[in-house]
Amino acid sequence: MEMTLGVLFITAFGVGLSGAMMPGPLLTATIVSTARHGFIAGPLIVLGHALLELALLIALLAGFSTILLLPHVGQTVAIVGGSFLLYLGFSMGKDIIKGKLNLPDYPPEQVSSTPLMHPIVAGILISVSNPYWSIWWATIGLSYLTIAWKSSTSGIVSFYSGHILADLFWYSLIAFIISTGSRWLNPLVYRLILLLCSIFLLGLGIYFIYSGFNSI
Numbered sequence: 001m002e003m004t005l006g007v008l009f010i011t012a013f014g015v016g017l018s019g020a021m022m023p024g025p026l027l028t029a030t031i032v033s034t035a036r037h038g039f040i041a042g043p044l045i046v047l048g049h050a051l052l053e054l055a056l057l058i059a060l061l062a063g064f065s066t067i068l069l070l071p072h073v074g075q076t077v078a079i080v081g082g083s084f085l086l087y088l089g090f091s092m093g094k095d096i097i098k099g100k101l102n103l104p105d106y107p108p109e110q111v112s113s114t115p116l117m118h119p120i121v122a123g124i125l126i127s128v129s130n131p132y133w134s135i136w137w138a139t140i141g142l143s144y145l146t147i148a149w150k151s152s153t154s155g156i157v158s159f160y161s162g163h164i165l166a167d168l169f170w171y172s173l174i175a176f177i178i179s180t181g182s183r184w185l186n187p188l189v190y191r192l193i194l195l196l197c198s199i200f201l202l203g204l205g206i207y208f209i210y211s212g213f214n215s216i
Helices: 005-021 025-037 041-068 071-097 108-113 119-128 131-180 187-214
Strands: none
Touching: 005 071, 005 131, 005 187, 025 041, 025 119, 025 131, 041 119, 041 131, 071 131, 071 187
């Protein structure tokens, strides 16, 4: 079962949004940088993150493109990636039910205590130092590449653009909320969106695993 370019883009956007919405160092950095630099900090942090991921994507394709096309390699990667998606979806849903997932508060004291760093540099360094980022690319990212590569360059572009636009949308939204003092994104709305993301990840994980076993 091959994904069309449109499905590749939409699912990559959904997975990217699910990851971006989870509280973490990049989200905290966006909040702190926005307090210093204004709304532009959000898009600039995503730019640094996107440049790092583009470099990684090129390196992966240059070194592993022929390997990823081998049948048993693609099947294994799809099953591993799907299993990790199931794990993320289940963990996210469990944490939502337990009330553990909330947007980080905006602490003014953190702005003055955090070392000054350009948002683009922050996007690069925070991403590469995050263990979750490496695990994501070693499992889900590789799974997507094996699927996207079947559509050649257009498939890779669809995957990458959907993934990055999800980050751009979410972190720009956070920057807008912080810079304008808006409060419309309350905890209930945030958790409801995360719940939908959790269900989406579970469904996509099942699809990846099915695709892996179905091609054996």
